[in-house]
Amino acid sequence: MTSVVSQEHFEHSKVVLTLTLDNSQPIELGAFVSAFTSLASDYRKGLENKGLDAEAKLYITEVRSGSIVADLMPVVATAFPVVAASVEQLGQAVDFVNTWADRLTKLKDGLVPEGLSKSELKTFTDAVQAVASDPNANQLLEAATFEDGKRQVKAAFKFTTSDARAIEKTIEGEFKRLEQQTEQVHERVLMYFTRSDIGNAPIEKRSGERAVINTISERDLPIMYASELAEEKIKHEIREPDENIYKKCFSVDVSVQFRGDKAIVYKVLSVHQVIDLPDE
Structure with missing residues (x-):
C-alpha cells in the first residue's frame, strides 16, 4: 500500500538530504534514476538495521537549475505517516550521510565494507554510475537543516569521476570473488x-x-x-x-x-x- 505524505509535512520539515550531480556531459536517464533510487534503497536499509520502519522513503521536493540539485526529504512512514521530530530526523540524516561516506571511501580505497551483501554492493554500483560514466563529474550528498531561513550543512560527502571508477573496480572484483x-x-x-x-x-x-x-x-x-x-x-x-x-x-x-x-x-x-x- 502506497503511503501518502501531506504538503504540511514538507512545509514543517527542517531537515533535507541534498544530492548534487555535477556532470560535464548529459546524464543517461537510467544512470540519473539510479542515483536517486540507490540513495533511497540504502537509506531504507539503514533504518531497517536500526529497527525503524522499513517503509521510509525519500521524497524529491525541489530540483534547481544548473547542476542537477535535488532536495530529498527523509520521511519515516508509520500507520499514519508523519515526519519524525527534527532532532531525531537530523540524527538519522547525518548518520546516513556519514555511513554512506564511510562505505564509499572504503570501496574507493579497494576495501569491501564488512557484511555487505551482493544486492547492497549493486546499490553502490548504481549510485556511482552517473559520475563514473562522465570524464569530469562529481556528486555531493549533504544533510542540512533550515533554521530561520538559513541553510546549515551538518554532514557532507563528495566523490569524483576517478573515485567512482575506483569504486566500480572494487565492486567488480568483489563480485568475481563471490562467484569463485x-x-x-x-x-x-x-x-x-x-x-x-x-x-x-x-x-x-x-x-x-x-x-x-x-x-x-x-x-x-x-x-x-x-x-x-x-x-x-x-x-x-x-x-x-x-x-x-x-x-x-x-x-x-x-x-x-x-x-x-x-x-x-x-x-x-x-x-x-x-x-x-x-x-x-
Whole structure:
C-alpha cells in the first residue's frame, strides 16, 4: 500500500538530504534514476538495521537549475505517516550521510565494507554510475537543516569521476570473488541428515540429500559423495528397515565447497563412524 505524505509535512520539515550531480556531459536517464533510487534503497536499509520502519522513503521536493540539485526529504512512514521530530530526523540524516561516506571511501580505497551483501554492493554500483560514466563529474550528498531561513550543512560527502571508477573496480572484483568456488577439507566432523534418499547418486554429483555439520555451518547443505565406498556406508544406514537415519550422526571427512565466503555443498570423502543419537 502506497503511503501518502501531506504538503504540511514538507512545509514543517527542517531537515533535507541534498544530492548534487555535477556532470560535464548529459546524464543517461537510467544512470540519473539510479542515483536517486540507490540513495533511497540504502537509506531504507539503514533504518531497517536500526529497527525503524522499513517503509521510509525519500521524497524529491525541489530540483534547481544548473547542476542537477535535488532536495530529498527523509520521511519515516508509520500507520499514519508523519515526519519524525527534527532532532531525531537530523540524527538519522547525518548518520546516513556519514555511513554512506564511510562505505564509499572504503570501496574507493579497494576495501569491501564488512557484511555487505551482493544486492547492497549493486546499490553502490548504481549510485556511482552517473559520475563514473562522465570524464569530469562529481556528486555531493549533504544533510542540512533550515533554521530561520538559513541553510546549515551538518554532514557532507563528495566523490569524483576517478573515485567512482575506483569504486566500480572494487565492486567488480568483489563480485568475481563471490562467484569463485573453492574447497576446504575438514576431517572427522559430525554430520547429521535433514533429508535422505535410498537411491544411489552419480559420484561427484549432488545426491538430493541434505545434511548439517554444526562446526562448519548451522544451515543444512546438499551433499555429494567422493567415492562409492563412502556412499555405501551411509546408504546402508538409510536402507536398513530397523534404522532411523535421523537418529544417527556420522563422523566423516568432507570437502566443503564454497562460493565466495558461503558454503554451498558438502562432499563426503570418507565415513569413520556411525553414532546413535540419544533419545530425547
